[in-house]
Amino acid sequence: MYKSIIIGTGPAGLTAAIYLARANLNPLVIEGPQPGGQLTLTTEVENFPGFVDGIMGPELMDNMRKQAIRFGAEFMNGWVHEVDFSSRPFQVSVEGLGQLQAETIILSTGASANLLGGIPGEKENIGRGVSTCATCDGFFFRNKEVLVVGGGDSAMEEANFLTKFASKVTIVHRRDELRASKIMQERARQNPKISWALSKESTEIIADDRGVTGLRVKDIKTGNEDIIETNGIFIATGHTPNTAFLKGQIDTDPVGYIRVKPGTTETNIPGVFACGDVQDPKYRQAITAAGTGCMAALDCERFLEAESAYIKTVTDLAEV
Template identity: 75%
Template sequence: MTYHTVIIGTGPAGLTAAIYLARANMNPLVIEGPEPGGQLTTTTEVENFPGFPDGIMGPELMSNMRKQAERFGAVFKSGWVTKTDLSARPFKLEVDSLGAIEAETLIISTGASAKYLGIPGEKDNIGRGVSTCATCDGFFFRGKKIIVVGGGDSAMEEANFLTRFASEVRVVNRRNELRASKIMQDRARANEKVSWSLNRTPIEVVAGALGVTGLKVRNNETGEEEVLETDGVFVTIGHTPNTGFLGGQVETDELGYIVVKPGTSHTNIPGVFACGDVQDTRYRQAITAAGSGCMAALDCEKFLEEAASAPAAQQA
């Protein structure tokens, strides 16, 4: 079956694109993977999404966005895209639950997955003190102790940011040296609220009934283990964009993020658009993802209009 538009991914970007295209009577097919709603479904209260003065739970926000898209005619199917052929329109997709489908246009909104430490207690306490987003969750740790795990620029930036709320921010890094640029290191070291536990490997997130209480680490020099007291653990060791299924057909940067034409959602392939965290290396916020989803929908709609009028113009 051939669709006007197929949207892959159901985070804020994909769902916003679906709302716009559905309202334009495009009836997009939205393919949602094993984690519908994206990273917001792993958060608790969202307080920085406009329109909710008292905040809203992440899963509820995503559920509302999906219902809004369905109301206007978006069709949702669960599945995993296993193969794509973007060499010519209509594009060909293989979906494990649907088989072979075709799309005149494609919107990629598959997001980027935060890298985790893979230690006991970590995944169990996401939303209970474990986070991968300081700007999302820092506010909830006002006056508390926080640990930031990582040694790159992002870790230094988040450590500095979190001092706005926390009474103490401790940076834990498994190496003695930091990978961060000198200027970012200098800023963090100059901050009196930031302390350091270097050359230590996190081995377990410790938690009680109310959430995280500590992070167990191993001293890489002595082998001794200790529990660092904390109310929250922010894991800042990077993200992995979910672009592997594209097989290198769409242009990406050195980290795997899709490259779009500045100020648009256009990729290097006409008719293929990207939005949300899969093409955002800087902001990675729900509201910026939603905004880029709107851009992708409008770009997609205009592309289809121009493609439909092209044959008539050629005949004339």
């Protein structure tokens, strides 16, 4: 029996672990198949406060993990394939570890960027010119030519943002019509730095020892192939929150992001809290994730304190 189990790591889960451990609650952190979250796939992180010269993503996550361990957090590596929130203590089934119990749960399982479907050169070049976050990595492409792959609102937003840094931004989309809203399309079309490569299917990311050099595309209408030379490729096809394992036991929006009560990390189930990208479809930054991790830990601690005080009051009244 644990006071609290944190499912997932990343900046949110690790910050929650630090706070709960410092409160002597000895949380258990269950790491998934990618401990540290999306930051372990990045190279240099320059926008996390406190690191003047930047810090490598994996190093930042490793430091946060060591900090949590220092204060008494316990870590287990495993895949949570089922939870039971119908009654307390909550049940957490972990592949290879069996069934665990907890009085409270913090969900920090994040959201996974939708990639292009495993085309050659895609995954191995993440952090080497391939990115899924313009806000995070746009600065590195100052005065360079980049591509944005996608046709929705997020692609238009990323493209417009990247024009602050890049000399040219080309939007690549496999259809000749965009899925983005009319107003977002119009903003992109009016931007003189944005050009278009429509009806082009991405088939391979080309790279050398220094990183990405181009994107091989196939014309949907003619079948002809071509290589678009570029210094960077931003994949903007949306994100999928990692909530499938919850199997509908918690309130989510239509996409699957966990709904929390405004101004808190409380879900619709008392004792279950959510932090980080799994409940944030808007910002998706390391610093905002860490902030909600702090909030989740404080919400969790206060929940346990209030429950303990209630039980003590009931016990004292019974003795009288």
